[in-house]
Amino acid sequence: MAESKHTPGPWVYRAATHTDWGDVNDASGDCLIAHCNCYLSGKSLDCHRKDGTDPAKANGLLVAAAPDMLEVLMEAEWGGTAIGGNMSCPVCFNSREYGHSPDCILAAAIAKATGSTEQFQPGQCHECKKVQNGVMEIADGRKLCRDCFLALKTREAADAEAKGETDG
Ligand SMILES: [Zn+2]
Numbered sequence: 707m708a709e710s711k712h713t714p715g716p717w718v719y720r721a722a723t724h725t726d727w728g729d730v731n732d733a734s735g736d737c738l739i740a741h742c743n744c745y746l747s748g749k750s751l752d753c754h755r756k757d758g759t760d761p762a763k764a765n766g767l768l769v770a771a772a773p774d775m776l777e778v779l780m781e782a783e784w785g786g787t788a789i790g791g792n793m794s795c796p797v798c799f800n801s802r803e804y805g806h807s808p809d810c811i812l813a814a815a816i817a818k819a820t821g822s823t824e825q826f827q828p829g830q831c832h833e834c835k836k837v838q839n840g841v842m843e844i845a846d847g848r849k850l851c852r853d854c855f856l857a858l859k860t861r862e863a864a865d866a867e868a869k870g871e872t873d874g
Pocket residue numbers: 795796797798799800806807810811812813
């Protein structure tokens with residue numbers, strides 16, 4: 707699992723006094739994580755506080771909770787138990803060695819929060835780039851579909867054999 711790149715939590719939302727915006731900061735207050743202000747769109751007077759709600763605060767609280775939620779998701783990711791006692795995803799029920807199903811919303815949420823969607827979608831083979839069921843993580847952290855995994859093993863076996871011939 708990749709180390710998280712975001713500013714360490716906990717994050718805190720503080721509403722500014724007598725206004726309708728607020729900021730999310732890290733615990734030290736040195737780092738501004740997000741400025742939440744519904745007026746920036748220019749038309750938000752209509753959506754804002756007519757019913758007594760405070761969308762800037764609601765958004766800010768959601769942002770501030772993000773590091774906690776991400777941590778919980780990553781802890782839960784392989785927290786289930788599949789048949790045979792293997793670790794499995796509590797949402798798509800695939801085992802860890804098999805990898806998430808392509809439509810797993812837990813994997814998608816983690817990918818969205820960590821930016822890994824820019825490279826690979828959940829269930830996408832890092833070699834042939836196809837999204838399919840049964841993509842498994844190998845030792846170097848890449849995820850391969852069954853076909854690419856078998857091809858890799860065949861190449862490795864051929865390499866080992868060739869090496870053995872030169873050595874011997
Ligand atoms: Zn899953």
